[in-house]
Amino acid sequence: MKSAVCFLLILLISYTNVSATPITATEIIEDIRTSSLFNRDLNRIRLDNNGLLIVESSDSIITSQNNVNNNFGTYNNGRVSYRHLVNWLSPTYVSFVSATLTIKAFGIDGGNDIVFADLVNIGSLNNDGTLLERFTTTIFPSGAMTLNTIFVNGYLDITINKNNGTGGLAALDFSSIYSSNLTVTYQAVPEPASLILMTSGLLGCYIRRKSIVR
DSSP states (O other): OHHHHHHHHHHHHHHHHHHTOEEEEEEEEEESOTTOSSOOOEEEEEEOTTOOEEEEOOHHHHHHHTTOOTTTTSOBSSOEEEEEEOTTOSSOEEEEEEEEEEEEEESOOTTOOEEEETTEEEEEOOOOSSSSOOEEEEEEOGGGSOHHHHHHHSEEEEEEETTOSOSGGGGGOOBEEEEEEEEEEEEEOOOHHHHHHHHHHHHHHHHHHHHHHO
16 A cells, blocks of 8 residues: 555656656747848747747748738838747646746837837837938847736737837837747646656656565
8 A cells, every 4th residue: 555655746746747748838929031121031930948949931821820020121210019829839838937038129210119018018128329221129028018918819919109208209119020039948748758658668667666675
């Protein structure tokens, strides 16, 4: 009886360890035609913890699935909106540990380009610091985003309001948001094959030990 109890405890501990293994995955939405200010060519890259790379290059599919509006990837003063998805993650997530949102842009001036994640203000894009139009990168850590919202919805809606400042010059703030990267670290549901293999091994050890004792 004691042996059976010990076996169950070992199985439970092993299951917990398998479940607690963190997994990192990335989704990138980008305009790969950066040489043109007014035309775009969308590309989506998904990279999982095993190095599996999935690339989608159809503008219509990316626009539809990720809700990318016409202002993404082009030089304008309009509001940019799109959606990062996490429903493609494999194995399936049970909770999120952290998330990082990285946005690359061109021509950010004035500090009035405000980023909203699921309607929550998470900060402004980095100013290029000059009157010249330059490329900038802004990184928002997971503390700025609501991980529970990502878990519940299966996606993260991003909105960038380029004219959030006051005064007449705010409406003249033209820029281009050409890349967005969402990297998440999450706890996964253990794969059935791994659990079966682990359980079989433990069960085999238990039966062998019982036969030796007898």
